[in-house]
Each structure stands twice: as structure tokens, then as C-alpha cells.
Amino acid sequence: MQFNSILKPASIDLHRRQLLRNGAFGALGAFALTNPLAARMAYAALGDTSTVEVTEGPYFIDESLNRSDIRYNISDNVYQDGLPLLLTIKVLTLDTSTGEVTPLENAYVDIWHCNAAGLYSGVSAGQQGADTTDQNFLRGYQVTKRRGRVRFRTIYPGWYLPRAPHIHCKIRQFSGASTSLEFTTQFAFDDEISNLIYTTVSPYTNRGVSPVGNDADQIFTGSNSCLADEEAGESLQLALSGVGSYMMARFRVLIDPNMRCTSTETGNGGGIGGGPPLVGR
Secondary structure (H helix, E strand, O other), rough: OOHHHHHOOOEEEEHHHHHHHHHHHHHHHHHHHOOHHHHHHHHOOOOOOOEEOOOOOOOOOOOOOEOOOOOEEEEOOOOOOOOOEEEEEEEEEOOOOOOEEEEOOEEEEEOOOOOOOOOOOOEEEEEOOOOOOOOOOOOEEEEOOOOOOEEEEOOOOOOOOOOOOOOEEEEEEEEEEEEEEEEEEEEEHHHHHHEEEEOOOHHHHOOOOOOOHHHHHOOOOOOOOOOOOEEEHHEEEEEEEEEOEEEEEEEEEEEOOOOEEEEEOOOOOOOOOOOOOOOOO
16 A cells, blocks of 8 residues: 555644634633543533534445444455544533533444445445445444443545545434434545545545535535534544554544534535435435
């Protein structure tokens, strides 16, 4: 695998950047980075809300693949080629009145995304131009424990039209055979990092830069129902860092049971509970 050394020192933490971007709370935000109590105060002061829920899209398959390494196809153990990505997701409930967060235990966290060529597994040729119905690469779930955390070993996703690069995520809890909680969202990638990878790392170089960035994506440019004048993608950015020949990504999913934040998509198609999904989501 080709790899450009410029990625090695890269470190982008978009959650920290967002915490500090408001000048009115800059001092509190800086202190909050090293003090847990101050962090809770900062979240409350900044009006932190639950993670935005967005459309599931047409490609979710509930295959019950309990695994942390989702890079390979189970039937033949063939691994997807691409830049390794270590993804950590922490799931917490959020009390927006106090900023208090509590790890959510026993939550089933599913993720799924396309490969470097922009293809999903388990999808017919009629839906995406190539038949992968007998494959299940880049899909799987993990169950949170006491700290509300799960980890996945995957690859940096490719792109396909009309979307910017992204990862889907669905969080569920069950009471017997019934679903007691379901929360669906997507994670966005920093455009500059994506462009660097797509132009320097094989096999992404075969296709080059994505024609669609976050600022033109129909999901990420949707409005955030909990924050006036803010797009959904503003709070769905992964915290990314590059270390040698692989990348790490982190995201904290904050679920406020009393304030579920949704998004209204731009362009055709509906958001949560909206019209039929566009092919290629």
C-alpha cells in the first residue's frame, strides 16, 4: 500500500475545535479540555445538544454480524483494500440542562459504509451498478459495556455520487424481542484529509478526489432542529488523527432522550420520516 508521509504528523480533533470556536466561552473551553467537571459546565454553557439523527439510507442490512474487524467478507475471508481506520465510538445519554453525560451500556452499535471503490456489500447491481449481494464486507456491530464504548477496525471509506464520504451508524437497545431505543446517524470526514488520502494512497488514487464535499452533501447540509442556523454536518464530523500507516477516528454519540435532534435534508428526498431515500445514500 502506498502511503504519503505527510499524513504521519496530521492530527485534527474537530470536537475540540468546535468547543473552542465560540469566543464567549473560549477560556472555559480551554480549561474544560483538561478538567472533567469543567467539561460538563462547558457543554451546558455552549448549549450542547444530542447528536443529529439523519436518514438510514437504503443500504442497512440487519445481518447480526457481531465483530470488531469489519474489513473482510466472512464467506471467503477476502479483505477490502484501503487505508486502515481504527474507529472508536462512545455512546452516552445527555442531560442538556446540566451538561451531564452518562455512558450507555448494552447498546448495539452497527456501522456500515462503502469500500474504496464506492461500493456497499449486500447490494444488487440495480441499486449501485455492481452486484455484491453475496458479500458482507464493511458491516458489523459491537455492544457497549460499562464505559459506553465500542471499537471497529475498518478502512477509510471511498466516495460515490451524490454523497460526500461518510459512515453510517445505528444504535439500538432491546427489551426482549422489542426495540426499546433506536438512533440512526452518519459520520462525516474532514474534506482536506479525504482529498489528501484520495490523491496519495492506493487504491483511492484510482478514482481521485470526491466531486462532492461536505458543503454540497444533501445530508450534511440539512438543518439541525436543535441548533438554529447550524447544518447537520457541523456536529457530525469525526475527530481524525494520522499515525504512521493507519488513521484513527473518534466520535461521541450524545443521546438526549428529551431532545432528539433531527435534520431536514436539502435537495430531493426526505429526512427522518420524510420521503423515499435517494439511491446512493
